[in-house]
Amino acid sequence: MSSATLRTTILWAALGALPYQHAVAQQTHTGSDPLPSWNEGATKRAILTFVARVTSPASPDFVAPADRIATFDNDGTLWQEKPLAELIFTLAKLKKMALTDSTLRQTQPFRAALEGDVAYLTGAGDEAMLELLTKTHSGMTEEEFALEVRSFLANARHPTLQRPYTELVYQPMLELLRYLRANGFTTWICSGGTTAFMRVFTGDVYGIPAQQIIGSDLKREPRTVKGRMVIWRLPAIETIDDKNGKPLNIDRQIGQRPLFAAGNVRSGGDVAHLEYSHSRIGPSLQLLVDHDDSDREFAYQEPKGESFAAAVKYGFTIVSMKRDWKTVFPPSPSTAR
């Protein structure tokens, strides 16, 4: 390339970059910051720059609205996960079931769960967990299950933070969801919790409708009950929406790769999810939330470190709760009054 051509190229590249710089500047200089709970810094800038880059019509990386797919893990990415709300629901349901079924107190892993035998449950691992899940989540219609979850969420309080689980969502992420939708993105959840559990609150809390929830699922079958066709929940697993299950279920339900994907550090459960987005041909952005804030939430790491290793390898953007978030949870409705 001659030096004249090089200069021209640089000039064009600079002109080409203008629209996004302008777009970002607009959002931060007019006082209408779309992400007020995010501190200024590299993470916030990465998000704003990326959105401007894929939505500005003049950008060479412009992506049509139909292809602006954003997927979010739920537990630990959109709301707190210490403890998992669905695990607390599972234990509460099991206690209720034990009142009328005395065999549960004599059979493992139900006995251990009822007696709080953490050592047994830790040793028994994932299989015991799935047995607890299928036992408590089955034997009823989809509609009946939704009513049980609704009642649980209305009454349960987090053991240490003392607020309903649906209030322990991350304010910066609520702003991010709204900001992406305002920029033509379709927002999806892709999380390890069960689809039916999440669908009960994701519409009201995140503004994400039932059809945009991808989760783990029990096997089910249509049955006729009192002359009406219902979907009956069976005590077996159909799909686990974790690790490699996430790209598969995204492919099945969305049919295209996420342009934007967000997960968190804890178990490596989002590595495949974010890698799948990163392998998209063309631009993409991946966020990985790091729980490093013991003062305002919790600080925990991942035993094997797969998430950070993948972040280094693929260039995922790390979100530090401590440094990047001005606020963690929304103000409590009860204190705000």
Add this chain to the structure above:
Amino acid sequence: MSSATLRTTILWAALGALPYQHAVAQQTHTGSDPLPSWNEGATKRAILTFVARVTSPASPDFVAPADRIATFDNDGTLWQEKPLAELIFTLAKLKKMALTDSTLRQTQPFRAALEGDVAYLTGAGDEAMLELLTKTHSGMTEEEFALEVRSFLANARHPTLQRPYTELVYQPMLELLRYLRANGFTTWICSGGTTAFMRVFTGDVYGIPAQQIIGSDLKREPRTVKGRMVIWRLPAIETIDDKNGKPLNIDRQIGQRPLFAAGNVRSGGDVAHLEYSHSRIGPSLQLLVDHDDSDREFAYQEPKGESFAAAVKYGFTIVSMKRDWKTVFPPSPSTAR
């Protein structure tokens, strides 16, 4: 009830009915008929009345836009199914594979399919069909499969109607899809064809995006190919979206019952689909397309008659292609020029 109360009730009922009659009248009297390819009659009236009834804010049966879910079978409901386009694709692909894999000519059911041995294939039934399907649809990435389907659809012509399959869609149904969307419905496909096959053309042809396609699926797995994560198609069935599979997959992907559902008479494949919609609490409408038009398309019946039996039992609205449709196919782009 006293006769005075009864009169009041009738009066209120009549007033209550006014908004929809008005809405229907508007659409037919202003000359902007939303369904111009539908003949006037009971079927068209049932559709227009139903849509007005669930969308007029004053109606006691008003349904919020988020709950206006419409599901359509594809083969025989939105486009012709004699023969099934995906079956023709399967046979063409098998012939191509046989050029480099001579074992196919020595193994059933591939040999029968390559030699056009209809007697063998009829006797071998569904299992042989699934073997042909998994053999030809697997061993590649989702993206590679989509390219193969795209190329097939661009070049293939219907054996007797001599037009591309994507032109052999039903003009009245295209109008119905548009009409429903204009009234706040979200339109979905729920069909026995494979999801990946349908997604190639449903956006352009029906205006239905990839994430609103529910179909049969092969098992798949994420793999890393040349440093990039891809979804690899495996030679096994994950789900058959037919009969009882339809309500299950609708529940999984949409999370609510269809307010409006359409299928057709041929195999009873849509009975559970329409019954699931009919079991919705509140209003709902089901259409069942009857292929009774040997002049303009084909006339065929269902051997066991389950679809008509269900239509009588649940009150599904029968669409007679012969009587209800003014036109069957859109004008050919090549003749229209």
